[in-house]
Amino acid sequence: MAIALAAFLQLLLLPLLSLAAVFLLHARASWRLHKGAAPYPLLGHLPPFLANRHRILDWVTEVLARQPTCTLVFHRPGGERGVITANPANLEHVMRAAFGNYPKGPRFASALHDFLGRGILNVDGHAWRAQRKAASYEFNTRSLRLFVARTVHRELHGRLLPLLRRAAGSGCRLDLQDTLERYAFDNICRVAFDHDPRQLPDGDAAESAATKSTASSRFADAFRDAANLSAGRFRYAVPGLWKIKKALNLGSERRLRESIAVVHGFADGIIRSRREEMRMGCEKHDLLSRFMASQQGEGYTETALRDVVISFLLAGRETTSSALTWFFWLLSSRPDVERRIREEVAAVRARRAISDLNRPGFDLDELREMHYVHAAITESMRLYPPVPVNSVQARAADVLPDGTAVGAGWFVSYNAYAMGRMESVWGEDARAYRPERWLDPVSAEEGTFRPESPFRYIVFHAGPRICLGKEMAYIQMKSIVASVVEELELAVDGGYTPRQVASLTLRMADGLPVRVKARA
Template sequence: MAPFWSPEPHHLLVSFLVLLLSLLFCFIKLRSPKTVPNLPTEWPLVGMLPSVVANLHHFHDYTTAFLAASGSSFVFRGPAMHFFITCDPANVRHIFVSNFTNYPKGEEFAAIFDAMGNSFFNADGESWRRQRGRVQHLISSPQLLAYMARCCRDKLEKGLLPFLARMDSLTPFDMQDLFTRFTFDMTAMSVFGVDPGLLTADMPPVIVPDAMEAVMDVGFFRNMVPVSCWKLMKRLKIGPERKLAAAQLELCRFVTEMMEKRGDGSVHMDEEQENSNVEIVSSYIHDPEYIDDQGKPNGFMYATLINYMFAGRDTVGTTLTWLFYNLIKHPHIVSSIRRELAPIAMHKANNSTTMVTFEPEETEPLVYLHAALFESMRLYPPGPIERKMVMTDDVLPSGHKVQRGETILISLYSMGRMEGVWGKDCREYRPERWVKEDGKLVYVPSYKFLAFNAGPRSCLGKNISVVQMKSVVAAMVWNFDFEMVGGYVVEPKPSVVLKMKNGLWAKILKRRIG
């Protein structure tokens, strides 16, 4: 057998040593009494990497500061790293819409998120177009949409609201954990037709959601270090890469378990069974591209189903957490939402002990509730960063030149905090900015409000997720009062998904209406 190091080029070891050197610079920098400047300091050999690592604990706010100082775009240079970072809407429109084909996700993106395999999250070109067409056809099905709405309503009425009712004693609980459980169960029901039961009375451990979070956390780490560094760590099975390997195994185990519970261990079903199933997996289980010679799910199906789980869970769960953070801080906005709900609710409840829920068709026309949701997503987009690769040399509207093979990072988090985009009150949570004088919703182009992506890769599940979130928020706001628990800092964690580092701890009290 060949020696362990022989297949790897020497630059892997060099890159690893460079990273250690950068950490030493970070230590020196953190010990220095000098305040951190808005723009990253560029060091010899290691470039700007030490400055970024030193501020990794508040990366999104740090990025916002230096983008504001540099006019919304910035070139980052590090060891074997060269990123163009922007939050300029004109650049975003060019990259995501006008010149879309020149800015794919790229092979390096697919390598970073290898847990998604060749699914539509990673795919480019013809593979992406084919998979997207299939997803678009699938989620436009009235049967599937009705089933997903039923899954949301059932989990709300039988899981979320009963849990909140049990907590009606001002006992602190983590709302982020609650929404994680709720959206995970709801998404699994839509994908597999099986309820994993994370939001039940016994509240079992969130092993699979934690594995999903690890994928996003390590994905962020891989974005922040030279490729050769994380690949070396992967080969040695150390650090974050060891955590990721365990997470990927757990996700595959979960898919296997769900398929077995629904009876698809070997995906042969009779005609009656096939016609009765409307969940997402049922449209894949007979496709030769997604099964092996024995009729069992292959790697492509596993990756695709995991992709659906991420798409459904992360957007809704993360958005709901930040929305309630904003609502608890602004009780007058809660009052405005309740005034909008009152004409609907007054016809539903016969006494003060009845839980009131709202149907999608009832919440769909509620403009202020919609504005409160979008305003929270403006400040706290569930996916705070997008990554693109340059196919051919180009000049962006900002005047910056980008070269073939270069990486572009788009900061959605920073865009929501740019005065030039949203005005001097850009850091304020103010739903009124989304409402016109005539009471209608303000139209904001997707390249300015990028929470649901823009252009050909815009989110196909946008309408579904908005309907789900509005129904959940309406029921929670109408039936309960919430109060924040003090003594800890609410801040985003450095990850590909904008989760809260310390959760969202709150107390709850059942409203007495009438």
């Protein structure tokens, strides 16, 4: 009887196994035929996704480069689909022409809601328009630009440069990524709510253990962890698995809950203190105070204000530090670019009055004169964008300009990292670091900066959601690059190749170890 049952089961399973083999062989053949982009039956693109998880940005870039229109329909297990694109025409359609059909959507909002709440980075519709309107007004005021410039100057010359000089004197290696992240957090906290977390020590003072243990430092550590763990929710092979871990309070979700509690508690305390200061007539120029004083801010609860502030902190914390870390890594192997930066900075300084020659730093007008510095930073971000991937969700079915059909509810992901490497967009030298591509070709040696279409260069996004802090970011980055390159050399071991790690921003997995050398 047992033998007969076994024989029956073999007969039953044989056609199923044969069918599965046919499916797999068909999938492999289809994968080759469709240039590495065809999905597997049932599993979709999960197998190659998992195989390339350690190099996900480069894998997506390679796959998109092999597609006729730099666009891929991506299949997840369970039938969920979406579109990944690095096609400028598709991006203009999604980010401007059909903007109303492509909100952030519930998938994005739910993954970041615990951390960002209903802040400007995580909402759609009326809530987004109201915050955007209020923020847009403030970001376009000269008084805020001056406040930002003063803050950057104080942090740069009071903390960052003295720290780099100490490193040059000691000859010790320095993790530049960590240093820039600490600097950026101090800077954005001052701009966002005029609070100093003291992640870098003042002047020539060495960092102490006591400083590291303050509530501000715990806030900084918790903020970093909350950002990284929130980003991790997007990296699950099975979407939504994080919700089960959250319900059970397990692992990364437990740590995320604890980190968010620290961040929210600290921010709530700042907001309550600021309300009291404003009732007493204390004048402040930071974003929180401006928002609270505006007509739109009068009706906001403490929770709503906290969501606004945390969104601005997140937007300013790791973006500029990420951009500068990759910039200085590229610069370390390009002495020709470094030489041209030094020459331009020297020329700007030489145009000052004699009595003003040795004034440290550069004002807003001087920074605007630095076209080559602007081009060098912009070109670095083309190759290593601080936010390499972003996504929206289609409300209704649509067809993109390249003919790709988008289903209702599908995600549409636009990939800035891949876009910067597309030869169809940037030419055969797309992967080369060449700042001159941003200068007026009529007079490249003395040329002025020439911006590109934001739908080709989507580092700051485009359309109605274009980054409000773009000018602030350039003020900070150009100030740092000009002052550091003028005085110091940041040397990276020639054999060091950074490993990418995907968070909400593009970071180096092992930091950026440098040796700082004073220029003669």
